[in-house]
Amino acid sequence: MATWVLSQCGLKPLPQAIPRSQLQRTPTKNTRFFPSKHVRLADLKLRPTGPPRGPLLPTRVSAPLRVYPISEEDDEAEKRTRNGVVNEEGGERGGGGGGGGEEFFDPGAAPPFKLADVRAAIPKRCWVKDPWRSMSYVLRDVAVVFGLACGAAYLNSWVVWPLYWAAQGTMFWALFVLGHDCGHGSFSNDPKLNSVVGHLLHSSILVPYHGWRISHRTHHQNHGHVENDESWHPLSERIYKSLDAITRTLRFTVPFPMLAYPFYLWSRSPGKRGSHFHPESDLFVASERKDVITSTACWTAMVGLLVGLSFVMGPLQLLKLYGIPYWIFVMWLDLVTYLHHHGHEDKLPWYRGKEWSYLRGGLTTLDRDYGWINNIHHDIGTHVIHHLFPQIPHYHLIEATEAAKPVLGKYYREPKKSGPLPFHLIGMLIQSLKRDHYVSDTGDIVFYQTDPKLGGGGSSSSDAK
Numbered sequence: 001m002a003t004w005v006l007s008q009c010g011l012k013p014l015p016q017a018i019p020r021s022q023l024q025r026t027p028t029k030n031t032r033f034f035p036s037k038h039v040r041l042a043d044l045k046l047r048p049t050g051p052p053r054g055p056l057l058p059t060r061v062s063a064p065l066r067v068y069p070i071s072e073e074d075d076e077a078e079k080r081t082r083n084g085v086v087n088e089e090g091g092e093r094g095g096g097g098g099g100g101g102e103e104f105f106d107p108g109a110a111p112p113f114k115l116a117d118v119r120a121a122i123p124k125r126c127w128v129k130d131p132w133r134s135m136s137y138v139l140r141d142v143a144v145v146f147g148l149a150c151g152a153a154y155l156n157s158w159v160v161w162p163l164y165w166a167a168q169g170t171m172f173w174a175l176f177v178l179g180h181d182c183g184h185g186s187f188s189n190d191p192k193l194n195s196v197v198g199h200l201l202h203s204s205i206l207v208p209y210h211g212w213r214i215s216h217r218t219h220h221q222n223h224g225h226v227e228n229d230e231s232w233h234p235l236s237e238r239i240y241k242s243l244d245a246i247t248r249t250l251r252f253t254v255p256f257p258m259l260a261y262p263f264y265l266w267s268r269s270p271g272k273r274g275s276h277f278h279p280e281s282d283l284f285v286a287s288e289r290k291d292v293i294t295s296t297a298c299w300t301a302m303v304g305l306l307v308g309l310s311f312v313m314g315p316l317q318l319l320k321l322y323g324i325p326y327w328i329f330v331m332w333l334d335l336v337t338y339l340h341h342h343g344h345e346d347k348l349p350w351y352r353g354k355e356w357s358y359l360r361g362g363l364t365t366l367d368r369d370y371g372w373i374n375n376i377h378h379d380i381g382t383h384v385i386h387h388l389f390p391q392i393p394h395y396h397l398i399e400a401t402e403a404a405k406p407v408l409g410k411y412y413r414e415p416k417k418s419g420p421l422p423f424h425l426i427g428m429l430i431q432s433l434k435r436d437h438y439v440s441d442t443g444d445i446v447f448y449q450t451d452p453k454l455g456g457g458g459s460s461s462s463d464a465k
Contacts, residue, residue, distance in 0.1 A: 105410045107364070108349035108445045113407055115359045118388060121407045126396035131188035133395065137378065138178055138197060145171045149321055161320055169328020170376060175201045176333060177378045177394070183213035184220075184390040203298040205329060208265065210291035211276030215268075215283050220390055223341075224361025226352045226439060226446060230269075232338050234350055234448060239271045240438035252433045252454055257338065258331040332377075339425055340366055340383045343432035344413060347447045355444035362388040363411045367401070368425065371418035384412060 148171065152164035181187040182198030195209075202209040215230050222228035226236065235243075243251070247270070250256040265276045274281030277296045279289035310318045341364070348364045351357075368381040380386070382397040385404055392400050405412050418424060436448035 107346065107411070108447075110357075110360065111363060111411055115388065118359075118404050118407050121404050122385075122389070122392075122400045123403055126392055126400040126403070128396075129186060129188050129393050131190065131193060134178075134181070134187045134393065135197075137395075138201070141171060141174050141178065145175070153317075153321060165320075165324045165328055168325035170332060170373065172205045172325055172329035173332035173336075174377050175205055176207065176329065177380050179207065179209065180216070180380075181378075181394055183209070183216060186391050186393045199295065199298050203295075203302045205326065206262075206299060206302060208276050208292070208295040208299045210288070210295035211281075211283070212265070212295075214288055214292075215276060218283070220387060221358070222361070223358075223387055224349075224351055224364045225356050226350045229361075230272075232341050233269065234436070234439045234446075235270060236441050237438045237449070238441050240451070243270060248454065252437060254430055254433060255331070257433065258334045258429075259327065261330045261333050335425065335429060336368070336377075336380060339368055339429060339432075342436055343425075343428040349445050349447055350439055351445055353444040359388070363408070366413060367415045368422070369415045369418040370422040370425075371420045373422060381415065384408070 145168065148164060148168050152160055152168075178187070179198045179201035182194040182201070185191070185194060187194050187197060198209045198213070202212065218228075219230040222230065226234055240248070251260075251270075268274055268276075268283075272282075274283045276283065277292070277299070279292040279296075281292075284292055306318065306322065309322075313321075344366055348366075350364070351360060362384070365384050365387045367383050370377065370381050374381055378394040379397050380394065382401050385392065385401045386394075386397055389400070401412075416424060434454075435450050437451045437454060438449055439446040440449070
């Protein structure tokens with residue numbers, strides 16, 4: 001029987017050098033070797049524990065054996081692997097191969113690759129910035145914006161206006177994305193060109209270019225960090241519970257979160273202070289204050305232009321041509337930026353302390369498919385690679401993402417395919433707002449928790465590591 005057990009473990013027994021009569025088991029009180037007198041030999045499992053302390057015997061057994069009773073749970077745990085790394089229950093290295101066991105993926109575990117590995121997988125041509133190509137997108141979008149406005153004003157029909165609002169609001173969002181590329185420096189290698197184009201595009205839709213550019217840089221540099229992230233970062237339990245009922249409801253009830261962007265520009269998120277318009281804000285350092293003043297002046301000039309136009313064409317016509325499309329743009333911006341960091345079917349981690357790193361934080365971002373809108377808003381849905389390498393121009397993001405997927409493995413989450421229009425994202429948004437309310441005040445790896453009073457049920461138990 002012992003020979004059969006050893007053969008099942010892939011080990012060869014020791015040569016029999018003692019007569020069988022002397023090998024009969026004798027009573028023993030060694031509970032370390034036999035934890036229970038009720039354990040049968042068929043219930044025992046042999047495990048190597050490491051190299052022997054004494055001289056090796058002349059056999060093919062590479063390590064001494066310790067015997068444990070095994071349970072069904074232990075056996076299942078043995079079959080699981082954790083992100084391709086040996087897990088604490090004894091799983092195998094290599095992502096589940098060998099034995100056909102179920103693979104266990106922990107999104108909060110440190111990835112088995114480095115940022116340099118992802119970078120090396122991306123073709124060199126993806127890093128090349130073509131200012132002429134970038135400007136062609138600007139000219140295209142500006143032409144569409146003016147064409148839509150002229151067409152709607154000429155027809156002036158209530159059948160046309162709702163279609164115009166949806167289309168023009170989407171085009172305002174497209175202009176924002178191009179200005180966003182200027183802020184990252186992916187528009188061109190010329191900082192002056194980036195600044196001029198960025199100011200023209202962002203000021204036209206009431207965004208302070210430098211103020212937003214600097215805060216967005218902070219967001220990228222601290223993505224996935226509970227306290228240091230800037231955009232749609234989670235509220236700690238302490239801050240969440242300090243909010244009054246009205247603020248809490250507005251933050252987590254559709255459509256109010258989708259109208260938040262202008263208020264964020266003025267006063268940032270709960271728990272943070274400062275304004276994107278004020279040069280003395282906590283967002284900026286002394287060397288950036290002149291830039292902030294320039295952008296605030298451009299924003300003010302645009303407001304003045306809109307006021308003047310309201311006297312020329314009337315406030316109602318200005319509302320129809322500019323005001324309502326502006327709020328559609330705001331809804332696009334809040335929807336896209338929120339769902340790039342929330343709303344996945346599995347809980348994704350947020351980090352603080354020593355567990356956070358640029359790579360781990362960036363890997364919590366999500367790609368989204370927007371159907372026909374992908375090309376209109378310049379493939380901003382390919383967000384994971386953009387977050388890790390914001391210098392890559394938007395027209396190379398799809399190729400760069402495909403090249404990086406083999407390295408990212410399960411840390412890259414394929415987006416759900418969209419129809420012509422991304423209506424499926426509305427359900428994801430609503431579900432996330434019902435579920436993702438706050439994170440624990442403690443722990444370096446934390447996950448969103450649900451307030452049962454606000455979410456209509458769900459767990460509110462601590463979920464931190």
